[in-house]
Amino acid sequence: MLAAVRSLPSAVPLALPFAFLAVFLCYPLATIGALSAAPSAVSGGELVATLLRPEAYFETVVLSAAQAGASTLLTLALGLPAAYAFARYRFRGDRLLRALAGVPFVMPAVVVAAAFAALLGPRGLANTALQGLLGLDQPPIQLLGTLPMILIAHAFYNVSVVIRIVGGFWSAIDPRLESAAATLGASRWQTLWRVTLPLALPAIGSAAALVFLFTFGSFGVVLLLGNARWATLEVEIYRQTAQLLRLDVAAALALIQMLATVALGLVNSRLQARTAAPLAMRLAADTRAAPRGPGPRALACFAAAVSLLLCGLPLAALVAGSLPLDGGLDPNSLFRYFIALERNPRGSAFFVPPLEAIRNSVTAATATAGLALALGLPLAVGMTADRRRGPVVTPALLDALLLLPLGTSAVTLGLGYIVAFNRPPLQMVGSPWLIPLAHTLIALPFVVRTLTPALRALDPRLRQAAAVLGSPPWRARLEIDLPLLAQPLIAALAFAFATSLCEFGASLLISRPEFPTVPVVIARLLSQPGALNYGQALAMSSLLMGVTAAGMLLIDRLQPNHEL
């Protein structure tokens, strides 16, 4: 009884996030489940029958998992060294380089495909340059439509997930732990294998799980840059709903995708619980130093190379495409696609100037970031609550369930919203609020995943010391925990902001053409032939890139900067 009463305070902060997930995730999905159970105009009533026919989805699941596994490994291989360098070293342009690595995360897939085609395509920059240099007849790089292309594009998209989550964690770990290992005679490699990597395992696991889920459910990248052989469950779900109007089959596949997500989440949180250790967390600014010696310098160079080559080059190809050089450097010609964005020569009724679209996007992203943090922080705190007081829910299960929004089929959820929110008490189809609410759903797992490893690593003795010294618990939280959590909190904010800017699946909702966000404008421009439409789409993408980079830099600046 007493234990129940005492665990009550940790239940209160969880109530709101749970209510949110129940209303905006479970309720719409249950509505679709109920609709597809019986035969109707949109369902053959074969929800269960499809589940019992594994041959209908087995191959897709296995191939997607193999692709996602390979994508995750490549992303980690590139992201971990970069994350370490950004966390530990101060070098020229480090903030900008890190912001650059975060930009791909928000680019719409269609635009990314165009960027890679402009860079690596048979007539792209790389091939043209190589052919000129080596005097070749055939383009030497033939990547479009292959698995390696998918993996590169996935690494391009997700490397910032690793840099943010693992880097945010590393930057809060006291570097003296490594120094101590070195003092005790450990070689550089031994320190890496025995200290640096094991300490960060919870964060690495978190990041890997997110990257895996993203690439497992990848929709645009796989089909635009790869080929349909590597099509994921989400593609099949889209096909079943949009083309065949078979809600039952789609719901069955969506269920399988969610089960796979929970399974992955369970494995991941078991690993996390086993590997987490309370650490002396430090302010991020204290842990960074100039890279000294060949090893650290090489790492810093590697981080710069990941940002510039993997993320920067395709983005540069995109910007190059938006700045036509045929009229020389005359600004009226060079910036003509940007200028054209402001004009509406055909007098189209749904024309929206770019600044307004940017404002819509930034408004939605800010709302998402605020909402996701307001819901995610209590959730993360509740999940990592002191075990001795008895957690309200099994943390492992909760942790796994929290990944669900990422594993949820956006297509199915979009349909769920339309049915569930088209009747009282929640009549809100077409409401502009639905966009940040839907985005928050996707951002929430990021926020929680970024915060929990850091929260678990907080040394409770610091708070106990404060209590001994007469400080009330809230003050210990505010004055000790919060500054130590600054870096992960900022990473979480950045993710929530970025998730919203790139508009995961929001096009699957019903939209009002008066309030388009930037990705919606880009998609609209790309849907018609003509140099002007294409150029304007690239120009708008360049603007989106600029806004993202600016947003990321701004969020980075929020960090308390204690120069010592």
Next chain:
Amino acid sequence: MNKRISLLALPLILAACAVATPVPTMPPPTATRPPATATARPPTTAAPTAAPTATAVPPTATPKPAPGTGTVMTHDSFAMSNAVLAAFEAESGITVKVLKAGDVGSALNKAILTKDAPLADVFYGVDNTFLSRALSAGIFDPYAAPALRSIADRYKLDPQNRLLPVDYGHVSVNYDKAWFEAKKLALPATLKDLADPKYKGLLVVENPATSSPGLAFLLATIASFPEGSAYTWQQYWADLRKNDVRAAEGWEAAYYGDFSGSSGKGPRPLVVSYQTSPAAEVMFSEGKLSTPPTGNLDAAAFEQIEFVGILRGTKNRPAAERFVNFMLGPAVQADVAGQMVVYPVADGTKLPAEFVQFAPAPKNIVTLAPDIIDQGREKWIEAWTKIVLK
């Protein structure tokens, strides 16, 4: 150093700001819907064409005015001139609210899902490949619009007038003129030529499972090489696969990513696109092009007709009828070519010069009856996926 690089990132934003004119602030998102016309349309452009639109709606169609709001659910490609829409709103007293709901299939699916409490009064954009499905779901009510008189019977696919034709287009194979001239290669004349090793690795199509022109092209091949004939469409696609056909996810990826004739830097000089795409290349070339860089093959072109219908359960039937009349009337009919790059169905509608010059009617139109499409779609796409992708 840090600052200097930051400055380099700024011109993008500055470029936008420099050309930007002040725009009214977006109202804060509220749960109650803001008036549809508030920010998007400057009222100044409404006046000039008010007069021609007044004649668009026959005065006999709706005896009494139907004020209030009319909601139109449609696909993402829907577009209309501001002047035409504003004139309709001014003349009818109806505020038009538009809901965009994804591609055609997704939008229709959403309309079917919400049939008990329809989100809109009118749905625009069902095409002949989805017509049967839309009608059998029972979401449309009949309406014999007076304007049907000026539309040729071949476009009226629903005898009960639950879905009324608005516009049409053709899915056909575009080619890159410069590429074929440079290689001195004769153009493929028929669908069958595309499977000729001479044209190996040149064609990009769209996946019919995820793309509307992709499905239309598959239907064209099914109509051209029917099952039970000496050479079936399944054999044809197997031959296309041997000829290294590429299947892109959607039109955007194929046209801008794989096709060499447009602004993308794709490698392939043949793409499944629309008969009107070459004309659009000129229309959207900033006046730089006087002839299109692309052309249409004379091989089979599949006809896509788009329809409008009144949703069953509408709360404002008079407004719905007026909007349907408006869509079929001269103002919209004259507008669709410039806004959506499709042909109007009404007889005698004037077309833009680029259309007349560069988008002539296809030589070889093929089509399939909507009910046949509906019965076959699922198994055809299944078979296509096995033949081409697996």
